[in-house]
Amino acid sequence: MSRTVYVNGEYLPEERATISIFDRGFLFADGVYEVTSVLDGKLIDFAGHAKRLERSLGELEISAPCSVDDLLEIHRRLVAENDITDGLVYLQITRGAADRDFAYPTDATPTLVLFTQSKPGLADSPAARTGIKVISIEDQRWGRRDIKTVQLLYPSMGKMMAKAAGADDAWMVEDGAVTEGTSNNAYIVKGNTIVTRQLGTEILHGITRAAVLRFAREAQMRVEERPFTIDEAKAADEAFITSASSFVMPVVEMDGAPIGTGKPGAVATRLREIYLEESRKAAV
Known part of the structure; x- marks a missing residue:
């Protein structure tokens, strides 16, 4: 069964999820990420991850694509739709797509991607x-x-x-x-x-x-x-x-x-x- 993922405002089956070949995350690694653990269907340390994400974006002068409350809702919906009991939610924000240039583009819209990984027994690792x-x-x-x-x-x-x-x-x-x-x-x-x-x-x-x-x-x-x-x-x-x-x-x-x-x-x-x-x- 395909996972539901999130790409720029849409919840999609993973095989339909795409981003531009001009995305600066692909061309320059011009982006940041966070990984939040899920135990018993709930998010661990979400507030801390959201705060660090805000700092990382600020250091790279990338605009936040949505609010922390919106991010929490996206996390929760992905956990629910993918039936994650124990696992991870991966979040990535890049500066967005623009013609290739080392200088930051002034008109790019940040790319926001999230997906889940199921890890049964995550807290009980041998x-x-x-x-x-x-x-x-x-x-x-x-x-x-x-x-x-x-x-x-x-x-x-x-x-x-x-x-x-x-x-x-x-x-x-x-x-x-x-x-x-x-x-x-x-x-x-x-x-x-x-x-x-x-x-x-x-x-x-x-x-x-x-x-x-x-x-x-x-x-x-x-x-x-x-x-x-x-x-x-x-x-x-x-x-x-x-x-x-x-x-x-x-x-x-x-x-x-x-x-x-x-x-x-x-x-x-x-x-x-x-x-x-x-x-x-x-x-x-």
Whole structure:
């Protein structure tokens, strides 16, 4: 059965959905996106994603094609029409279609696309019980990683490097310190202290990151926001990642060496429990 998708004001079967070959998202990666998780048919952290979307659009001087309330309605309708219990809603906004020119067009109408992905058992991933393996790679992305743009080629390359090495993901390193994973924020734990890189242009300002750090502090866990090295990660008691689709995911191996006991640690396990419980309560 075909999915219903949303393209510029229309709800369409996916096989009928089209955009212009002149769309700047296709020609220049001139666009931004958000991915919102769905658990039990409800949206997780929607307000946070909407706020970050607004910031990303502002940084690229792209006009919002509709209001936040309209976006919420579109999300909800797609979840309902596609019968999504657990899954994801992907949203992308580009500057729109215009004749190819590096300069921003002055008369383009932004393109708005949304679609769903069904992920049964999203919150019950087996990987959360076993942990994932990561490798370290050089961070070769552009400098404005705080803007959630659709230019994801190097993270895709990093993911393939990890797969080729028999790992699940890659942590990127710049000037000797970890920035983040290919599609997630990175953390280590030493004692009762959680360490993760501070916000800046070097990393994405993760919505799940913000919630998890708030829950950690409420649980009386110590948090240090600073750069850390791969050697620190290898010597840590445990490590984990956060993202909208993986929530809190333990990391048990770095570059072939076990982290801590080589099994998911207590801090990551507890934070995952707290995050899922609190997010479900606040879901819309």
